[in-house]
Amino acid sequence: MTIPAEKLTVAMPKGRIFEEALQLIREAGYRVPAEWAEDSRKLTVEVPEENLSFLMVKPVDVPTYVEHGVADLGVVGKDVLLEEDRDIYELLDLTISPCRMSVAGTPDRETVLNPKVATKYPRIADRYFREQGQQVEVVHLNGSVELAPLIGLADRIVDIVSTGRTLKENGLVELEEIARITSRLIANRASYRLKSAPIHRFYERLAHVVNEKGGSK
Ligand code: PRP
DSSP, rough: OOOOOOOOEEEEEEETTTHHHHHHHHHHHHHTTTTTTOOOOOOOEEEEEGGEEEEOOOOOGGGHHHTTTTTSSEEEEEEHHHHHHHHEEEEEEEOOOOOEEEEEOOTOOOOOSEEEEEEEEEEHHHHHHHTOOOOEEEEEEEEEEEEEETTTSSSSEEEESSSSSHHHHHHEEEEEEEEEOOOEEOOOHHHHTTHHHHHHHHHHHHHHHHHHHHHHH
């Protein structure tokens, strides 16, 4: 009798990381459905022949699914991990979707005593300015952060810069880099022990692709 391999559930981030993450999984040799694309409305994708099941979730929610154990693994940006500080294992830097977390503002801004900083990442911003010994007031927004300095809601922003296009198109400049960001493979702590064999296989196959890509750069 053959013992069925343990099934793994992977939380995948909808949005900008998705295509690159899926591509990596395909390159690692997993035969995921050819018709699976980011614009599909399906929130679960079963791949029984690979013993895999995928959940399509908002990027900021990936650590929640993994921490609660409804997903064994997840793919998520380091920005989310730095902001959330969840009880999960970070297994692998997938090196995909590179960008940076930066402070930005208008080029002609004046120096103010306690500047207002608009951001989707209040903890990262708070921690960064505290480490710099600078007092700021953090204004928490959920998107379109670049608007804040243009309409007087904030003096500066802390946000992700990828191509730099959003800053440029809104007349903002990057002032300081806080952190380099890439996507990571994360694991639930209990799954890591209880499903160690399939998790290690998944990890090894992805790590192999990441190393090959790193070597060919
Ligand atoms: C992110 C980020 C910036 C933009 C940076 O926003 O918050 O606004 O992308 O990318 P760029 O440097 O390539 O222009 P996202 O597209 O996730 O939308 P949001 O502002 O609605 O969160």
